[in-house]
Amino acid sequence: xxxxxxxxxxxxxxxxxxxxxxxxxxxxxxxxxxxxxxxxxxxxxxxxxxxxxxxxxxxxxxxxxxxxxxxxxxxxxxxxxxxxxxxxxxxxxxxxxxxxxxxxxxxxxxxxxxxxxxxxxxxxxxxxxxxxxxxxxxxxxxxxxxxxxxxxxxxxxxxxxxxxxxxxxxxxxxxxxxxxxxxxxxxxxxxxxxxxxxxxxxxxxxxxxxxxxxxxxxxxxxxxxxxxxxxxxxxxxxxxxxxxxxxxxxxxxxxxxxxxxxxxxxxxxxxxxxxxxxxxxxxxxx
Amino acid sequence: xxxxxxxxxxxxxxxxxxxxxxxxxxxxxxxxxxxxxxxxxxxxxxxxxxxxxxxxxxxxxxxxxxxxxxxxxxxxxxxxxxxxxxxxxxxxxxxxxxxxxxxxxxxxxxxxxxxxxxxxxxxxxxxxxxxxxxxxxxxxxxxxxxxxxxxxxxxxxxxxxxxxxxxxxxxxxxxxxxxxxxxxxxxxxxxxxxxxxxxxxxxxxxxxxxxxxxxxxxxxxxxxxxxxxxxxxxxxxxxxxxxxxxxxxxxxxxxxxxxxxxxxxxxxxxxxxxxxxxxxxxxxxx
Numbered sequence: 001x002x003x004x005x006x007x008x009x010x011x012x013x014x015x016x017x018x019x020x021x022x023x024x025x026x027x028x029x030x031x032x033x034x035x036x037x038x039x040x041x042x043x044x045x046x047x048x049x050x051x052x053x054x055x056x057x058x059x060x061x062x063x064x065x066x067x068x069x070x071x072x073x074x075x076x077x078x079x080x081x082x083x084x085x086x087x088x089x090x091x092x093x094x095x096x097x098x099x100x101x102x103x104x105x106x107x108x109x110x111x112x113x114x115x116x117x118x119x120x121x122x123x124x125x126x127x128x129x130x131x132x133x134x135x136x137x138x139x140x141x142x143x144x145x146x147x148x149x150x151x152x153x154x155x156x157x158x159x160x161x162x163x164x165x166x167x168x169x170x171x172x173x174x175x176x177x178x179x180x181x182x183x184x185x186x187x188x189x190x191x192x193x194x195x196x197x198x199x200x201x202x203x204x205x206x207x208x209x210x211x212x213x214x215x216x217x218x219x220x221x222x223x224x225x226x227x228x229x230x231x232x233x234x235x236x237x238x239x240x241x242x243x244x245x246x247x248x249x250x251x252x253x254x255x256x257x258x259x260x261x262x263x264x265x266x267x268x269x270x271x272x273x274x275x276x277x278x279x280x281x282x283x284x285x286x
Numbered sequence: 287x288x289x290x291x292x293x294x295x296x297x298x299x300x301x302x303x304x305x306x307x308x309x310x311x312x313x314x315x316x317x318x319x320x321x322x323x324x325x326x327x328x329x330x331x332x333x334x335x336x337x338x339x340x341x342x343x344x345x346x347x348x349x350x351x352x353x354x355x356x357x358x359x360x361x362x363x364x365x366x367x368x369x370x371x372x373x374x375x376x377x378x379x380x381x382x383x384x385x386x387x388x389x390x391x392x393x394x395x396x397x398x399x400x401x402x403x404x405x406x407x408x409x410x411x412x413x414x415x416x417x418x419x420x421x422x423x424x425x426x427x428x429x430x431x432x433x434x435x436x437x438x439x440x441x442x443x444x445x446x447x448x449x450x451x452x453x454x455x456x457x458x459x460x461x462x463x464x465x466x467x468x469x470x471x472x473x474x475x476x477x478x479x480x481x482x483x484x485x486x487x488x489x490x491x492x493x494x495x496x497x498x499x500x501x502x503x504x505x506x507x508x509x510x511x512x513x514x515x516x517x518x519x520x521x522x523x524x525x526x527x528x529x530x531x532x533x534x535x536x537x538x539x540x541x542x543x544x545x546x547x548x549x550x551x552x553x554x555x556x557x558x559x560x561x562x563x564x565x566x567x568x569x570x571x572x
Contacts, residue, residue: 122495122496123498124497142494142495142496142497170494172494172495182491182495183495185487185489186495186496186497186499186500187499187500189483190483190499190503192536192539193479193483193503194499194503194558195539195554195555195558196532196535196536196539196558197475197476197479197532197535198557198558198561198562199561200532200534200535201471201531203468203471205468206471206472206565207564208428208456208458209428209430209468210408210472211427211428211472213472213473213476213506214472214473214476216476216505216506217476217479217502217503218558219562220499220502220503221558221559221561222558222562222563223555223559224555225551225552225555225556226552228555229548229551229552232551233543233546233548233551236543236544236546239543240543240544242487243536243539243540243543244540245486245487246483246536247536247537248486249482249483249485249486250478250479250529250532251533253481253482253529254526254529257519257522257525257526257529258522258526260519262515262519265515265519266511266512266515268485269481269510269514269515270511271484271485272480272481272482272504272507272509273507273508273511275485276484276504276505276507277508279492279501279504280508
């Protein structure tokens, strides 16, 4: 990434804020667009962006790299309305948690002289907004790039380099479909489980008795309903399939309890233990 | 707890080891029985017990307080075999994660001149054995005492005091039945969920793509199969009911996805967010 590369963040929330902080710290010119005047005012005060506005075509025109920190529907709407202002040759990328329905859709109507490469930084917090942004959440995190046949190697490499300078620990390239399958399991199913666990028992005294297990499993039950409902519904076919696979496993454990089948129960526990141990070992690349 | 109170730990595993470390550090005489010679040898070398053996009736006879760090079935078997060696007036307590089927059973055959008060320190690690014991796991943890009508106030108070000197953050008293109901939800259901999530997808590349959500939800998928299968089966009626309540909530989310019912999905997310926020606030007593 050249030192004079100019960035524009469209949608200055938690993740957009992290990008802005990190890229500004690296010496780049970073501007931002957000319909929330408070987000822009805060970012200007903090010095994490050079300029900002609700909309300013001059900022769009000057940007070499445009990073969309918007939800999928808002991203599509913004591009349809404003793609005319992009400079020829601009590189566009995003941060959204679903890729089918975003990447294909954008590429179907995008001007041929700019390029969009889908990306998904696998990092987040249980709070939202630029005021809570902190680029340290990228440090041990994975970054997924989801190119299609319409993308050039140069653009994919540039997004790879962007992920590197943002500080991500492991960067992977996969198709939008493989991404949505994986994320439907690793991220969306886990959120469905956490919210279901939190909602299925209304005993008000839980906190007095709990251990760490319940705290761990419900941390992500604090969920941004606007964002996650949009992501869930965009990926609903995958997510329903993942819920069904998980439910089948849960039902098998239940049946072991009914049958008092200690041997099968222990076999399932040994399997999960072995798989989790492998997972620990592979958590950090060496 | 008087300074000359003598403790005996029967079953010197992870939790028994934590008790031994802490009580020895407080200046008490702490001895231990364990059928694993390595556990005893290690604890003697480390100076966390004064004496130890596989079985030594002299150590049983001298103990004012006997703490069972055994699994429920082993606890019952030990007491049936060796209760004759206990000193009159001895206080017995345990650490096991299920209370019905343990407390009632013990009290049904126990000598009338000694007293057993059920207890459950809500702390643990994903590893086992005295070599992994570390009394710091008690620091922010909850401690549950489960007396019955057969217990005296003095004995319950003594176990309360024991929990205090062990360093637990919050000590609660409830019936064995209420305990098993609560633990069936907070601890057992969460372990069933974690192992089911770990086992329901055999993609070997998961680790390369995951975020923190999946790591959090599967931490406890590393599970001691001998201990947890025993606890699950002892509490199977409660646990099956908890699985069913959770499954019903999961099915409702699934139906929202099928129906594309964004309003209901968001309502469920807002409910889980509100409940989890309350939970955070109440996590530490002030």
